[in-house]
Amino acid sequence: MQAVLLLAAGLVAAFLLGSVPWGLIISQGIYHRDLRSVGSGNVGTTNAIRALGKVGGYMVFVLDFAKGILSGLVGMLCAWCAANQGWAVPFDPVIWQQICLAACVLCCCLGHVFSPWLHFKGGKGIACSAGCLGVAFGIVPLVVLVIIFATVVFFSKYVSLGSVCCAVAAAIMTPVVYWGNPIAIACIFATVAVIIWAHRENIARLRSGTERKIGQRV
DSSP states (O other): OHHHHHHHHHHHHHHHHHHOOHHHHHHHHTSOOOGGGSTTOOOSHHHHHHHHOHHHHHHHHHHHHHHHHHHHHHHHHHHHHHHHHTOOOSSOHHHHHHHHHHHHHHHHHHHHHTBGGGTSBOOOSHHHHHHHHHHHTOHHHHHHHHHHHHHHHHHHOOHHHHHHHHHHHHHHHHHHHTTTOHHHHHHHHHHHHHHHHHTHHHHHHHHHTOOOOTTOOO
């Protein structure tokens, strides 16, 4: 019971970490602009780069990525505390650790996309999810995802297309990384679904040929 309660607290913490709207904080606090009224109106990295320039945009990316890493570490901490204290867990300890990690990935992404501080609106979930997956999947799968993202963006010039392809690739990797753990797999699949849903307008613009390419300012 203690392990389950600790995980519940960890999931709340991951959601709150994900919900911090760094794009809005940086745009208003440093640049005195509101990202919600510029370009796509999104508070994520891509719109921040277009509206604030590379320095401001990369600041948003680093901080969103960092909150993803912290959320992943929260999941690891939940599993570590249960093991260190000798608490009973519902599953094998390795399976439990994977569940803790994957559930925190999902909650961080949900917090980012549906931030309560922005009336349950937010970013697209890519930067923070990448940080989470760096902890949950490990460095090698993360590097593969980064390569996929960079390759698609390099050739297509569409960040949104790279993001969606990266999310799909993560879904394909998940059964391999979390083989035999349907709960963890379901959490990552749900995360991917949220990310693709958050990109629904981008996907529509890609299909109509009206999506902005990388480097276009607003």
